[in-house]
Amino acid sequence: MSKAVFTIFGASGDLAKRKLYPSLFRLYKSGVLTENFAVIGTARRPWTKDFFEGVVLDAIADLTTSKTEAQQFASHFYYQSHDVEDAAHYHTLKVLQEDLCKRYETDHNKVFFLAMAPQFFGTIASHLKSEAIVDGQGFERLIIEKPFGTDLTSAKALNQALSETFNEDQIFRIDHYLGKEMIQNIFAVRFANILFEHVWNRDFIDNIQITFAESIGVEDRGGYYDQSGALKDMVQNHILQVLSILAMDKPASFSSADVLPEKIKVLENLRMPDDKLIVENFVRGQYQAGHINENDYPAYIDEASVAPDSKTETFASGVFFVDTERFQDVPFFFRTGKRLTEKGTRINIVFKNDANIFSQEVAQNILTIYIQPTEGFSLQVNGKEVGKNFAIEPVKLDFRHDADALGNSPEAYEKLMYDVLNGDSTNFSHWHEVKASWTLIDEVVKAWQADKTPLSYYKAGSMGPRESFDLLEKYGTSWIWQPDVWYRDRDLLQ
Numbered sequence: 442m443s444k445a446v447f448t449i450f451g452a453s454g455d456l457a458k459r460k461l462y463p464s465l466f467r468l469y470k471s472g473v474l475t476e477n478f479a480v481i482g483t484a485r486r487p488w489t490k491d492f493f494e495g496v497v498l499d500a501i502a503d504l505t506t507s508k509t510e511a512q513q514f515a516s517h518f519y520y521q522s523h524d525v526e527d528a529a530h531y532h533t534l535k536v537l538q539e540d541l542c543k544r545y546e547t548d549h550n551k552v553f554f555l556a557m558a559p560q561f562f563g564t565i566a567s568h569l570k571s572e573a574i575v576d577g578q579g580f581e582r583l584i585i586e587k588p589f590g591t592d593l594t595s596a597k598a599l600n601q602a603l604s605e606t607f608n609e610d611q612i613f614r615i616d617h618y619l620g621k622e623m624i625q626n627i628f629a630v631r632f633a634n635i636l637f638e639h640v641w642n643r644d645f646i647d648n649i650q651i652t653f654a655e656s657i658g659v660e661d662r663g664g665y666y667d668q669s670g671a672l673k674d675m676v677q678n679h680i681l682q683v684l685s686i687l688a689m690d691k692p693a694s695f696s697s698a699d700v701l702p703e704k705i706k707v708l709e710n711l712r713m714p715d716d717k718l719i720v721e722n723f724v725r726g727q728y729q730a731g732h733i734n735e736n737d738y739p740a741y742i743d744e745a746s747v748a749p750d751s752k753t754e755t756f757a758s759g760v761f762f763v764d765t766e767r768f769q770d771v772p773f774f775f776r777t778g779k780r781l782t783e784k785g786t787r788i789n790i791v792f793k794n795d796a797n798i799f800s801q802e803v804a805q806n807i808l809t810i811y812i813q814p815t816e817g818f819s820l821q822v823n824g825k826e827v828g829k830n831f832a833i834e835p836v837k838l839d840f841r842h843d844a845d846a847l848g849n850s851p852e853a854y855e856k857l858m859y860d861v862l863n864g865d866s867t868n869f870s871h872w873h874e875v876k877a878s879w880t881l882i883d884e885v886v887k888a889w890q891a892d893k894t895p896l897s898y899y900k901a902g903s904m905g906p907r908e909s910f911d912l913l914e915k916y917g918t919s920w921i922w923q924p925d926v927w928y929r930d931r932d933l934l935q
């Protein structure tokens with residue numbers, strides 16, 4: 442059972458409503474939060490407590506049939522109209538926080554969630570200190586949303602600003618992919634199976650393929666996305682974080698003290714590409730009009746809030762190398778993009794072939810980790826085809842479920858907030874990881890901004906530009922992809 446006063450900056454925003462209130466409610470339902478907690482929501486609009494409770498009730502409407510339970514939960518929510526740039530408002534916030542701390546007996550524990558545009562992060566942190574809202578009593582933890590900077594320089598400045606109020610072990614940088622069930626499952630697959638643990642290295646792995654495909658476009662986030670692009674939106678954070686889990690050495694224990702240094706080692710050993718290698722190894726693309734499942738979609742440049750001559754990439758693909766003894770020279774291919782054929786987040790571990798005694802080619806063993814929308818694993822192995830002749834054919838051992846349909850996977854934010862309450866930073870990005878990933882990504886951004894790599898185009902509904910396929914061909918392999926739709930359409934729940 443956890444005790445804390447949560448203060449959510451940006452309480453009227455999209456993230457708070459769609460993710461944070463439902464996640465807090467799930468923690469409440471599961472007994473992690475009981476009576477000793479309160480939530481202060483802040484934003485500029487002048488809401489009352491009643492109105493705020495209504496917003497919270499709407500946000501959790503799908504998660505319970507019990508009106509009493511929902512109302513009891515919502516009664517813990519308090520609203521404080523507050524402009525984060527106005528120092529005077531922090532005093533009112535402090536008074537409310539102290540009052541709630543007494544009323545709910547939260548032992549002065551505090552969690553601050555910055556669910557706002559990043560330009561406000563530094564200001565908020567500094568006021569929390571100057572107005573003594575952070576007062577050294579109880580635990581004091583800061584949860585901070587992405588993006589953590591827009592390049593290395595801005596990330597350093599932000600980190601410096603935060604570190605004047607919070608120590609590294611009080612800062613929880615959210616990467617919501619780290620809260621996903623199957624990303625956490627990579628640890629189990631790697632370190633709880635002797636079958637994989639001893640072959641998880643350059644002697645046995647041919648290449649690793651990471652695909653984070655989305656069928657949605659930029660929706661109503663054109664303004665943000667056009668300034669960001671796929672590389673900063675998905676690769677600098679989510680893809681490199683996942684890569685670090687795939688490539689890390691075995692930690693001495695499953696604790697942040699042992700896991701984080703191993704992940705940091707991977708990111709600090711990413712091979713730094715020069716301009717020539719960036720041109721050869723990284724692809725940028727932008728979607729043109731096309732269709733997905735019979736629906737027509739416009740080109741990216743025709744989306745709302747996107748510049749009509751925008752050169753922002755909606756697709757990024759490439760290959761990373763990790764210069765560690767374990768993975769030296771093993772290609773880690775990645776691709777991510779909007780308006781691709783389907784939503785599919787997947788990792789393929791492609792193993793090398795052994796000396797072949799048969800008179801036919803044999804397929805490579807492939808371990809596929811399905812992150813979403815289906816969750817699970819499959820392992821492609823070779824067996825004998827049934828019949829008199831001796832022929833070898835690949836077969837797939839497949840264990841999967843549709844997480845949405847079963848509804849049994851915790852929402853990423855629920856899991857991550859649970860970790861924050863427990864002071865466990867294993868599933869958050871450490872500053873050294875952020876620093877290492879921006880160091881590499883900045884190089885690619887520089888080359889792309891100088892137009893060293895031409896922008897390729899792809900049709901909405903495809904799996905990205907041809908250049909992404911050509912890249913793997915250059916390395917003697919190809920993307921392994923089987924649509925997820927076939928699996929989800931089966932009557933899984935019968």
Ligand SMILES: NC(=O)C1=CN([C@@H]2O[C@H](COP(=O)(O)OP(=O)(O)OC[C@H]3O[C@@H](n4cnc5c(N)ncnc54)[C@H](OP(=O)(O)O)[C@@H]3O)[C@@H](O)[C@H]2O)C=CC1
Pocket residue numbers: 450451452453454455456457483484485486523524525526555556557558559586587588
């Ligand atoms: N939405 C999502 O799915 C995701 C969001 N994020 C990140 O989360 C953060 C929030 O995103 P999102 O919820 O979508 O953004 P929204 O634009 O929906 O919400 C912004 C919030 O900030 C408040 N706000 C703006 N200016 C001020 C101010 N000066 N003082 C006080 N409050 C202010 C707004 O309320 P008001 O206007 O009333 O002041 C609103 O509550 C961003 O960093 C984003 O990158 C990350 C991943 C996913």
Ligand SMILES: O=C1O[C@H](COP(=O)(O)O)[C@@H](O)[C@H](O)[C@H]1O
Pocket residue numbers: 655674675786
């Ligand atoms: O961080 C982000 O992630 C989402 C994709 O997240 P998922 O959990 O739905 O896979 C992406 O759409 C968004 O552009 C990006 O900012």
